[in-house]
Amino acid sequence: MEHELSHVREIEAAAEGRPPGRDRVVVESWLRCLNQHRLDPTARSEAFILPETALREHRQRSEALIAIARSGIESLYGLVAGQNYVLLLADRAGVTVEYLGDEAQKQELRRSGLYMGAEWSEARAGTCALGACIETGEPLVIHQSDHFDATHTGLSCTAAPIYDTLGRLSAVLDISLLSSPRAKASQSLALKLVTAAARRIEMANLMAENRREWVLRLSASPDFLDVDPEAALSLDGTGRVLGLTHGAARILAQAAGQDWRAAGGLIGRPVSDFLNVRVDRLDDLMRQRPAAERFIETRDGHRLFAHAIEPRRAPARTVPAPVSLPPPLRGLAGDDPTMAALLRAAAALAPQRLPILIEGETGTGKLTLARAIHAAGRGGPFTVVRCAEIGEEEALLFGRQTGRRQEEGLIAAAHRGTLVLDKIEDLPPRTQARLLRLVAEGSYLPVGGLRPVPVDVRILSTALPGGAEGLRPDLLHRLGGAWLRLPPLRARQDRLWLAERLLGSGDRPLSLAPEALAVLASHLWPGNLRELEHMAQTLRALVPGAEVGLADLPETIRAGTASGPGVPQAAGAVLAQVLRQTGGNVSEAARRLGVNRSTIHRQIRRMGVTR
Structure with missing residues (x-):
């Protein structure tokens, strides 16, 4: 009892600003327990073990970490097991999700909280190695009377943090003793062992990811x-x-x-x-x-x-048998897998009457794809409605009826053909309501008319990414019978193929030098295909020779290069394009890129480039 009273007095002295001769990390934890967690140093608290269902949830959230850490913690336990240590792996909340200890001490370990499912957060258990490690993010030892709660003053605990690959503390590894008659310095070796084990777990996690x-x-x-x-x-x-x-x-x-x-x-x-x-x-x-x-x-x-x-090469993928695309769709992409899948879907949808919503950034070719789907499908008139131009002039779209006089609108002009609603996010709410009849029933009501007019029309719509979400839900569900999402040019693997295709057309074809290819591969292309087309027209007009060099590229292109997670690796794209230019000739590709043949072979293996 006198021992506990002395411990309480020491904590109170720390609260009054009188240093108790403890490590700084211990004193700071005591102060957090008093001022932040509002814990009472005179109260004795039994260990808190989570119910089985709650523990199961914590373990499920930590499943990947436990799998990575298991080999490391078993090796660590093998080093210290003969010295009565217990090993705990706790999650970010301080809940023990993995435990290794002596079965002969099971009941005593459970009573003390050195057990599966025990919560050792500082707010719950006061100053302890697990809780203080979570608060500070650093390895430490909390030895015997360093603990805030007198219930735990017989324990000696050593903990080290485990961080994920984004630098966030995700777990704590702890080795503890039920009792240790030795001084705190006796745990210095334990601190080195648990810190090294945490480091190896982080290393294994980084390599796996x-x-x-x-x-x-x-x-x-x-x-x-x-x-x-x-x-x-x-x-x-x-x-x-x-x-x-x-x-x-x-x-x-x-x-x-x-x-x-x-x-x-x-x-x-x-x-x-x-x-x-x-x-x-x-x-x-x-x-x-x-x-x-x-x-x-x-x-x-x-x-x-x-x-x-170096990166491990991805396993060879089984290449599906090529699908024959209708002629209008064939020239819209090179060897980009995302575009290939999109065009296969477009080819399957083209003969159908199902409404299609085409989504993509400005300049990605939404109207071009709509025109190709129309040409590959039913044919007839191809009518584009610029939704932003309708405003209050609904007669432009629906026509007008005044007495016996009737003026046809764009819907009537698209009879037995395709009606494209370009940028449907610009449709006024009133127009959306009138369009619902057309999409749902195949008829429309002219402005001033009393009787609906039947019409045979296939509807395609275009929208910017996320733009269609502002439409009436009932209209959106009908217009989006099928969705086709065009990728931005910066995310397409065939962007260099597209550049060379545009430059190689016309009466004076141009080719691209390797240094120009590198810049175009890493450019972000905010204007997408439209920007690429304008660049090609400019170069055909201004470049006097047959090859486009780095200095020939517009300043906006040279200054707008960048790379990031959303941009495929520029080096791989350039190498693939040069190999295409040379028909897979490694020696010629090496000459053009200014490197030796072994470098080309190494890059082909590393980047998974097809010759």
């Missing part, structure tokens, strides 16, 4: 670089950071002069912001060279040794 991306592993020593690195990060084909381990987050944050706790701000940035490394020279950091020669420097001047792991 990035099998198709570059991974750069880092170490301060060349001797352990290839077997037990200290940090790792994943990169996309343009050198932007996709994910990282906690060790890498600390290295990059320090190089950039930032706080490692804001690791999310490191994602998506070029790796060259932090490390003196070039993406096109990652091959130099692979295992072909001795580890001692694979060193790089951080932007703040620290030397590290690096091991680059």
Whole structure:
């Protein structure tokens, strides 16, 4: 009893600003327990074990993490099991979702909370290793009377955080003792072991998530670089950071002069912001060279040794038998798989009467596709209604009837053909109501008319992405009998094929030099196909020779290049196009790109390019 009273007095002294001689992390946790969590140091709280149903939900949410971590935690437990340690893996909420302990101590472990389903959040259990680790994000030891609640002062707990690849704390790994007669310093080895195990779990998670991306592993020593690195990060084909381990987050944050706790701000940035490394020279950091020669420097001047792991090649896909497209649809795309699937769907829908809604950004070719579907289908008149031009002039669309005099509108003009409602998001609400009869019943009421007029018309509509969501739901459901979503040009793998096709047409065909291909491959094309067509017309008018070089491209194109997750890798697109130009001749492709043949073969394997 005297021991508990002394413990309470020590906590009260900390609250009054009188340092109790404890570690800073312990005192800060005590103050959070008092001021933030409103816990009473005189109250003894039994361990809280979640009901089975609630525990099942926590384990299901952590299923992927448990699968990745299982090998690491079993290895760690094998090292400490003979010393009466219990191993706990807790989720972000502090709930134990995996547990390894001595079955002979099962009842005592459950009473103390060192058991499956126990909640060790700071708000629930007071100062403890799991809860304090969640609050601080750092590895630590909470030993015996460091605990806030006197119920736990016999325990000695050591915990380390586990971060996901986006720099967010996702779990905590803890090894605890029911009792430890030794001083707190006796747990320093346990702290090193649990921290190393958490690091290896993060490494395994990063490798599992990035099998198709570059991974750069880092170490301060060349001797352990290839077997037990200290940090790792994943990169996309343009050198932007996709994910990282906690060790890498600390290295990059320090190089950039930032706080490692804001690791999310490191994602998506070029790796060259932090490390003196070039993406096109990652091959130099692979295992072909001795580890001692694979060193790089951080932007703040620290030397590290690096091991680059190239992306695994995706397994060969079974290529479906080519589907014969109607002639109007054949020339709308090259070898882009998204467009190929869309055109197959368009070909199947073309002979039907089903209304089709075509969605896509400005300039992606919505009206061009509508015209091709019409030509591949029933034929007849092709009538386009610019919805923004209707406004209050509904007679433009429905016609007008005054007495016996009748003026036909665009609907009547489309009889036995196709009516295209261009940008249906611009339709006024009143016009939407009048259109509903046409789509639902096949008839319409002229302005001023009393009797509906039957009409035989197939309706196609176009809309910007998300634009159709503002329509009346009953009208939208009828206009969208089928949806075709055109991808933006920046996401199409055939954009270089389209560029060369446009430039190669006409009486003076032009070809593209490799450096021009590279710029066009990485350009974002905000104007999509329309921007590409305008560029082709400009180049045909201005370029005097037969080949378009980098300097010939418009300044808006040269200045508007960028890369990101939504843009296919430019290097692979350029290589594929040059191989197409050379008929698959590797030697000629190497000559045009200014590299040797082995580089071309290596890039073909790495990027999965078809010769």
